[in-house]
Amino acid sequence: MVPLGQEQIVELRQPKEELIALMQQGIAKELAVSVQYMWHHVMGKGLASPSFRKLIRDISIVEMKHAEAIADRLDYFGAAPTTKPVEIKVGGDLEKMISDDLESERDAITLYRQIVAKADSEGDVVTRNLFEDILAAEEEHEAQFSALLAE
Numbered sequence: 523m524v525p526l527g528q529e530q531i532v533e534l535r536q537p538k539e540e541l542i543a544l545m546q547q548g549i550a551k552e553l554a555v556s557v558q559y560m561w562h563h564v565m566g567k568g569l570a571s572p573s574f575r576k577l578i579r580d581i582s583i584v585e586m587k588h589a590e591a592i593a594d595r596l597d598y599f600g601a602a603p604t605t606k607p608v609e610i611k612v613g614g615d616l617e618k619m620i621s622d623d624l625e626s627e628r629d630a631i632t633l634y635r636q637i638v639a640k641a642d643s644e645g646d647v648v649t650r651n652l653f654e655d656i657l658a659a660e661e662e663h664e665a666q667f668s669a670l671l672a673e
């Protein structure tokens with residue numbers, strides 16, 4: 523079999539500008555929450571803090587893995603992943619931190635539902651599957667933070 527030339531590889535991988543832009547937004551959010559959650563792990567004080575600090579540390583690492591997975595997919599499309607996070611929200615009391623974290627998860631859910639729909643409309647099954655998995659994790663985080671605020 524004759525190896526594919528660069529142009530054919532680009533054609534096969536079908537880089538899609540709009541989808542790539544949305545995925546860059548995803549990376550920017552994942553980078554931000556990785557830091558935000560790890561700092562909340564470090565800074566969280568108060569009666570409920572031991573369970574929160576353990577949870578938020580674990581989730582911080584999950585978010586960094588999301589950044590890696592999206593970066594890998596962008597690399598496949600021939601796009602360099604952004605290094606710029608969206609706003610990182612740190613500080614305040616425990617309730618403020620959890621509210622900020624909940625808001626970040628809800629933002630991510632909105633974006634990832636959009637990416638799943640976009641990837642689906644382009645017939646890009648692999649990107650759709652990737653973001654379905656990430657979306658499921660964000661919905662779980664959203665539920666965990668909601669539950670903490672309800673306690």
Ligand SMILES: [Fe+2]
Nearest residue numbers: 552584585588
């Ligand atoms: Fe994430």
Ligand SMILES: [Fe+2]
Nearest residue numbers: 627659660663
């Ligand atoms: Fe999350």
